[in-house]
Amino acid sequence: MKELNRYHPLTIVFDMWKTAKNSFFAIFYLYILNFSSDSTFIYYARIVFWIFIGITFITIFIKWYTNKYTVNETSFNLFHGIFKKTKQTIPFSKIQNVNRHTSLFHRLFNVTSIHFETGTAEDSSVKFSVIKRTAADQLEEYIAEKGEGTGSTISFEELDSNGRSDLDSRKTVHFQPGRKDIIKASFTSLSFLVLIPILGSIYSKINQVLDLEKRAEGYLSYLLDAWWMIVVLVLVFGCLSLLIGMAWTFLKYGKYEISSDGERIYIKKGVMETTEFSILKSRVQAVEVTQSFMKRLLGLAEVKLTSSGSFSGGEELEVNTLYPFLPLNRAYDLITELLPTYEVASHLYSLPKKSLGIRLLKPSWFWVMATGTLFYFHPVFFQMEMTWLILSILLLTLIVLGRILDYYHTGYLVKGRFIQFRKGGFTTTTFLSRRDKIIEVGVSSNLIQQFLGLATVTTVNRAKPVYHNTLTDVPVNFFTLFYSWYMEREKEVEHE
Incomplete structure (x- = not known):
């Protein structure tokens, strides 16, 4: 034995x-x-x-x-x-x-x-x-x-x-963040605001023991009367918050490294505590590029890999994320460098105008429930009795604006073995996968979509949990092409 x-x-x-x-x-x-x-x-x-x-x-x-x-x-x-x-x-x-x-x-x-x-x-x-x-x-x-x-x-x-x-x-290093990347990451992640809850927590605990509010009452009134003192305090607090935020970002992302060899992709991060992760290129089922509103302003993006394996240690590292603050063009180039069998298209087909109409006419039950709640509690801010109505209108405006942006951001493309979707309002997501990596597709159409010649298409990739991606209100000619395109998968997949 x-x-x-x-x-x-x-x-x-x-x-x-x-x-x-x-x-x-x-x-x-x-x-x-x-x-x-x-x-x-x-x-x-x-x-x-x-x-x-x-x-x-x-x-x-x-x-x-x-x-x-x-x-x-x-x-x-x-x-x-x-x-x-x-x-x-x-x-x-x-x-x-x-x-x-x-x-x-x-x-x-x-x-x-x-x-x-x-x-x-x-x-x-x-x-x-x-x-x-x-x-x-x-x-x-x-x-x-x-x-x-x-x-x-x-x-x-x-x-x-x-x-x-x-x-x-055998590894090739593809990306290591520089000083500018760390600064952009600190602003995008809003890490410079970390000082506010820390100081608030410290003040609350000390105030329970020493009753600082009564002790500082005279000093506080003096500071409020001296405008130049307020400006100085704001500047000092802002600089201190920025330095702490940059230090926190450096500790988390300062020594980030993305590399690869012929078989695997390697991700390494951490200064005080280090985490290293590797994934087989052949196990990557799909790629997702996400841009929040702040990242769009700074031209940054987050690239995530969907794997057929499980990802553990989520509390320590978002292990399926290449780097959360990649420059957008670098993000697309990095995908093709790490996964040579993938192609990223820069121009996608847009939705027809009737897709915008069906988006705007779709009722928002969230807005209805929020408006009912505001009307019931009837909050009053700045002595305005119609605060609930103003908040309801603002919420409706944001919902409509989000749907308009979602229409203009949404795009699709089927090219060769690849499929690419882009969607989202204030936050956009681009989905990219290969035909042989998609295990199931779905096509559905409700009565309104049937009347307008539109449909909803869905792809399913193997992952933990199973990864679903849906694109709504695409024209009828696309979902016909989409279904025919997927049927070609049988020629690419080997049956065991």
Whole structure:
């Protein structure tokens, strides 16, 4: 029988550390807010809390002691269970995404974490919460080479080499943000406003103890009388907010890097804590380019990849996003650089004018409900009795403007193997996919659309969850062409 390998011993410490972090609010409530409490409930709650912590720590140790793994030339073999042993085999061919995260804890011990994800069941993945960096490098390259080797069982905890030098040498770096990109990102993400809630929270807590409002009443009236002092304070606060926002943006996006080799796309980010993600190019099902209103003003865009595999670690990194603040032209160029089999068209067909009419005539139930709510509560601002009516009119204006913009922004194109949709009002989204990546299409038309010769088309791509994209009020000649175009898919897809 082949020797089984235990996970890194620091996995125990890491899981205990996560348990301690998750118990912060319980500790704060039991031992800080109720420090001198004689309540019977608090007394027994503390006992239950420490029993829970003790059982959790014992479970963590037993889990580390019993969970083992082996790595051979074709797959991972995972062994779980204390009394009932369970073996799980995950072939390398099923692995689609690789996600690495290095937190401050990992940096302290010169280790990292790595997660190999598949596109099947949620539990069909391999995660090393703590592993040597050199071992993770060797493991990732081993998977990239599809298990080519001697065929013997490998203990990656015992490996020590030059790391991922061979893997990095094959990569081409496509994008690294510069100083201007960081500045634009800080404005677009509105990160310079982060100081406002922080100062508000600090002031609220201090005011509860020191009653600052009464103490500062005289100083406040003096400042309000001195206009030049208000200007100085606003300028200082604005500069400080801008610097903090830029620092926060740099910590999050400063060392962003997008690279690729012949098989995979690699995304790396983080200064204090780093996250690395890779995805097989062949598993990319669709590409989505999104522009918010602010990004449109600055000429920026966000490119997202739709993958047939699952994306974990969403709280740490939007791993399917190439970079949230790419210059628009660079975003389109980057798509073709990373995915040479994709084409991006700059000119799309527009909707007919009758599509604008059906958009404007469609009732807005949101506006109806909002107007009813405003009329019922009858809010009054600046002593205006008709505030509810003004707000209702403003909301209706925004809805109509959004629909007009959606009409002018919407476009479509079918060219060769590719399909491209663009839609949206204040925020626009461009969808791009290949015919062989679309698993299902739909064409529907209600009575009004049938009368006007319009329809709604839908595409479905394999993802987690399944990705649907819909384009409404397209002319009849397009959805006829669209259906015929999709029928050609049978010639491109190999049937197993």
